Amino acid sequence: MTSRLIYLLVLLVAVGGCAHMVAAGDAGQESIFSVGVGARALGMGGGFTSLADDASAIYYNPAGLSGLEFQEVSFMHMVLAEGTACNYVSWAYPVLSLGGVGAAYMRIGTDDIIRHHNFVEWGSFDYSTSQFLISYGRRLQGGLALGLSMKVVNQTLDVYSDYGVGLDFGMTADLHKNLSAGVIIRDMIPASIKLDTTSESTPLSAVGGLSLREIKLTDRIELTTTFELEKTENRSTKVHTGAEAVFEEAYALRAGYDRDNFSFGAGFTHGRFKIDYAYKFLDYIGDSHRFSLSILIGTSLSEQERRKQQEEQQRGTALLADERHRKSVLYKKKADVFYEQFRL
Numbered sequence: 001m002t003s004r005l006i007y008l009l010v011l012l013v014a015v016g017g018c019a020h021m022v023a024a025g026d027a028g029q030e031s032i033f034s035v036g037v038g039a040r041a042l043g044m045g046g047g048f049t050s051l052a053d054d055a056s057a058i059y060y061n062p063a064g065l066s067g068l069e070f071q072e073v074s075f076m077h078m079v080l081a082e083g084t085a086c087n088y089v090s091w092a093y094p095v096l097s098l099g100g101v102g103a104a105y106m107r108i109g110t111d112d113i114i115r116h117h118n119f120v121e122w123g124s125f126d127y128s129t130s131q132f133l134i135s136y137g138r139r140l141q142g143g144l145a146l147g148l149s150m151k152v153v154n155q156t157l158d159v160y161s162d163y164g165v166g167l168d169f170g171m172t173a174d175l176h177k178n179l180s181a182g183v184i185i186r187d188m189i190p191a192s193i194k195l196d197t198t199s200e201s202t203p204l205s206a207v208g209g210l211s212l213r214e215i216k217l218t219d220r221i222e223l224t225t226t227f228e229l230e231k232t233e234n235r236s237t238k239v240h241t242g243a244e245a246v247f248e249e250a251y252a253l254r255a256g257y258d259r260d261n262f263s264f265g266a267g268f269t270h271g272r273f274k275i276d277y278a279y280k281f282l283d284y285i286g287d288s289h290r291f292s293l294s295i296l297i298g299t300s301l302s303e304q305e306r307r308k309q310q311e312e313q314q315r316g317t318a319l320l321a322d323e324r325h326r327k328s329v330l331y332k333k334k335a336d337v338f339y340e341q342f343r344l
Contacts, residue, residue, distance in 0.1 A: 030232045031187065031202050032108055032129050033059075036258070037076055037088040039292035043265015043278035044242030045256020047226035050182030050211040052172065055092040055294060058102040058135045061170035061184045062147030065100030065137030068092055070272075071297040078290045081282075084110045096304050099138035106131050115158075125158040131166075131191075143174030153191035153202070164191030166202060178215060182228075183208035205232040209240070222246045230259070254278070265290075272296035 038056035041048035048056065052064025055074035071093050078086035090104035109128025130153070137147035149168040154161065167189035172182040183206065190201040209228025217223050228240040242256025242263070252267035258280060265278035278290040299307075 029200075029203060030205065030235060033106060033131060034205070034232070035078065035080070035086055035108070036060075037086075037090075037104075037106060038074065039076060039265060039276035039278040039290040040244075040252075040254070040267055040274075042078075042258065042280065042290050043254035043256060043263055043267075043276065044224075044226060044244055045240045045258040045263055047209060047211070047228040047240035047242050047256060049170070049184050049207045049228050049240075050172065050180050050209050051213065051224070051226055052170075052182060053213075055090040055102065055104075057100075057137070057147075058090050058092060058104040058133050058149060059088075059106070061172060061182050062102070062135035062149045062168065063137045063145040063170040063172040063182070065092055065094065065102050065135060065147060066139040066145045067137075067172075068094040068100050069300045069302060070094070072294055073297060074292060074294040076290065076292045078288065080108070080288060082110065083112075084108065094301055096301055096308070099136060101137075102133075102135040104133045104135070106133070109156075127157050129153070129155045137170075145172045146170070147172075151191065153193060155193045155195060157195055160195040162193045162195055164193045164202075165189070166191035175210075178213050179210065180213065181208070181210050203233040205230060207231075207240070217245075220248050222249075252276075 036042050036046040037059045038048070038054070040054065041056050041060060048060040050061075052061040053067060055072040057064035057068070072091070074088075074090045076086075076088040080086060086106070086108045088104065088106045090102060092100060092102040094100040107128055107130040109126060109130070111126045112124045113127060115122045115125055131151045133149050133151045135147060135149040137145055139145045147170040149170070151166045151168070153164045153166060166187050168184060168186045169188050170182065170184035172180060174180050186205045186207070187202040188204065190204065192199060192201045207228055207230045209226060211224065211226040213224045215223045223243065223245050225243045226241060230238040230240060238259040240256070240258060242254060244252055244254045246252045250269050252269075254265035254267070256263045261281045263278055263280040265276065267274060267276040272295060274292075274294040276292040276294070280288045280290070282288055
């Protein structure tokens with residue numbers, strides 16, 4: 001319990017420190033990737049830092065990779081304004097006794113923008129920003145977990161293109177049976193991009209909060225809720241909060257508040273396939289639709305652990321049988337010697 005209290009103190013200091021390191025105004029920039037990923041998480045208002053229990057943990061909190069049961073491949077498509085779209089693909093791979101690793105690619109862009117020259121159409125060009133993430137999460141003692149995500153960011157505008165490297169750091173803690181906390185500091189090492197003569201760096205941001213997961217309402221209904229705060233440089237603190245109700249372990253309904261707007265979602269699970277949808281209300285521009293498909297792959301970590309213990313037990317049984325056989329042969333040789341010597 002002491003280690004968990006220390007973790008909570010670190011969590012509050014990290015989020016609170018980020019909240020006061022700059023003025024409280026709301027006129028600054030933020031990362032283009034702050035739109036979030038995963039229709040499940042977005043349907044819950046983007047409050048997923050303390051939950052982070054699927055492949056979107058690569059984005060929301062790499063520490064969550066250490067708690068996954070299966071390999072998971074996930075795809076997301078998000079429709080934004082004016083022909084802009086966001087696409088996300090990820091692969092999470094938990095490794096027994098080593099933690100979890102993951103890789104993801106996210107692109108936000110507008111294609112086929114018409115170029116005009118002297119009021120005449122002159123071909124087209126694209127504008128996009130993408131990032132490739134490599135993540136690792138490791139579970140420690142006391143229910144704590146740490147994670148890192150290194151990301152390579154690329155921005156392209158017509159013939160101009162540049163790359164930058166950034167780093168995210170995340171933590172999670174199991175505070176009680178169904179209660180967990182999480183924090184992520186994004187761009188603690190910011191990616192710096194320069195197009196032509198203009199350069200910019202991704203602003204530092206911190207997100208932290210709590211989640212209460214898989215609360216049994218009835219034999220067939222489970223409820224998960226989250227509440228998180230987000231602070232970005234030169235911007236006011238934002239709220240992410242949401243809830244998910246799962247019926248018969250297959251159907252899900254979700255609702256949330258994502259910074260400034262409400263969101264809703266639904267999901268369906270069949271075997272190892274999961275389909276999710278989220279709808280977000282947006283001010284001044286058209287509302288946004290988000291779709292996700294996730295597939296679980298391979299054997300679960302619990303099954304791998306069971307097989308490992310079974311193999312160790314069988315190996316121990318085989319060693320014991322070999323030892324007994326060796327002693328039996330030794331005793332038989334001694335008996336034969338005694339028989340010859342004493343004419344037994």
